[in-house]
Amino acid sequence: xxxxxxxxxxxxxxxxxxxxxxxxxxxxxxxxxxxxxxxxxxxxxxxxxxxxxxxxxxxxxxxxxxxxxxxxxxxxxxxxxxxxxxxxxxxxxxxxxxxxxxxxxxxxxxxxxxxxxxxxxxxxxxxx
Amino acid sequence: xxxxxxxxxxxxxxxxxxxxxxxxxxxxxxxxxxxxxxxxxxxxxxxxxxxxxxxxxxxxxxxxxxxxxxxxxxxxxxxxxxxxxxxxxxxxxxxxxxxxxxxxxxxxxxxxxxxxxxxxxxxxxxxxxxxxxxxxxxxxxxxxxxxxxxxxxxxxxxxxxxxxxxxxxxx
Numbered sequence: 001x002x003x004x005x006x007x008x009x010x011x012x013x014x015x016x017x018x019x020x021x022x023x024x025x026x027x028x029x030x031x032x033x034x035x036x037x038x039x040x041x042x043x044x045x046x047x048x049x050x051x052x053x054x055x056x057x058x059x060x061x062x063x064x065x066x067x068x069x070x071x072x073x074x075x076x077x078x079x080x081x082x083x084x085x086x087x088x089x090x091x092x093x094x095x096x097x098x099x100x101x102x103x104x105x106x107x108x109x110x111x112x113x114x115x116x117x118x119x120x121x122x123x124x125x126x127x128x
Numbered sequence: 129x130x131x132x133x134x135x136x137x138x139x140x141x142x143x144x145x146x147x148x149x150x151x152x153x154x155x156x157x158x159x160x161x162x163x164x165x166x167x168x169x170x171x172x173x174x175x176x177x178x179x180x181x182x183x184x185x186x187x188x189x190x191x192x193x194x195x196x197x198x199x200x201x202x203x204x205x206x207x208x209x210x211x212x213x214x215x216x217x218x219x220x221x222x223x224x225x226x227x228x229x230x231x232x233x234x235x236x237x238x239x240x241x242x243x244x245x246x247x248x249x250x251x252x253x254x255x256x257x258x259x260x261x262x263x264x265x266x267x268x269x270x271x272x273x274x275x276x277x278x279x280x281x282x283x284x285x286x287x288x289x290x291x292x293x294x295x296x297x298x299x
Contacts, residue, residue: 009258009286019236021146024143027142030161030164031135034168037169
């Protein structure tokens with residue numbers, strides 16, 4: 001089997017090749033356009049590295065934000081913030097009812113019963 | 129090879145490259161020009177580098193084929209994303225009506241239509257051998273297949289092409 005056989009097919013393909021060659025775009029034009037595009041387009045290599053770096057940074061931030069500092073020391077800038085145990089909601093005063101002390105303190109024998117009249121500014125005593 | 133030397137070599141092969149790009153793009157001239165420009169861009173950016181393991185023509189044709197396949201995939205994904213797959217542009221060859229092909233120009237269209245109807249690999253081998261005057265061995269290097277496989281595609285494709293063209297030539 002030789003690829004130099006088939007004169008009929010070769011003749012047909014030669015005609016096709018001639019027709020295809022008629023409208024071949026100018027090499028210089030395509031080359032210049034490619035050169036111009038090379039200058040414009042950022043390297044895909046650099047773009048992929050930037051993407052990886054951004055992803056790593058986002059992952060790092062998410063991890064650090066989720067877990068507390070391992071040494072227990074608060075990171076810089078967060079020392080002024082109150083801790084969670086100290087935080088009180090703004091509607092906390094609504095829970096203060098008269099005679100709250102009766103409910104939150106343990107009475108001892110021989111002591112006088114605390115006055116039920118409580119001012120709203122009375123500090124909430126912690127359970128002993 | 130310097131950029132200037134490569135440019136001169138590519139210029140020598142430009143016409144054949146465009147012919148092969150046309151074959152890879154189903155004779156869509158605009159698309160073939162885009163593919164060829166993308167190939168030149170790859171060469172300039174060093175993404176496609178000739179390592180001397182084959183001839184420059186074989187390497188260039190393989191790069192064109194790969195780039196055309198990438199462009200086809202991108203177009204397909206874009207069309208799918210836009211939901212316009214069904215309304216895609218028909219190729220020039222597919223639009224040809226085999227019953228009315230009689231004159232010389234129509235004979236070329238008949239050849240294109242017959243090529244279009246062949247399986248992809250057979251069409252590629254025939255195009256490389258008959259249109260680009262490559263040997264079957266060179267065609268197999270371009271397509272990245274074994275020479276034996278290329279010979280099989282060549283023989284089967286040629287047989288089918290003859291049948292299709294013969295059927296159309298008959299009154």
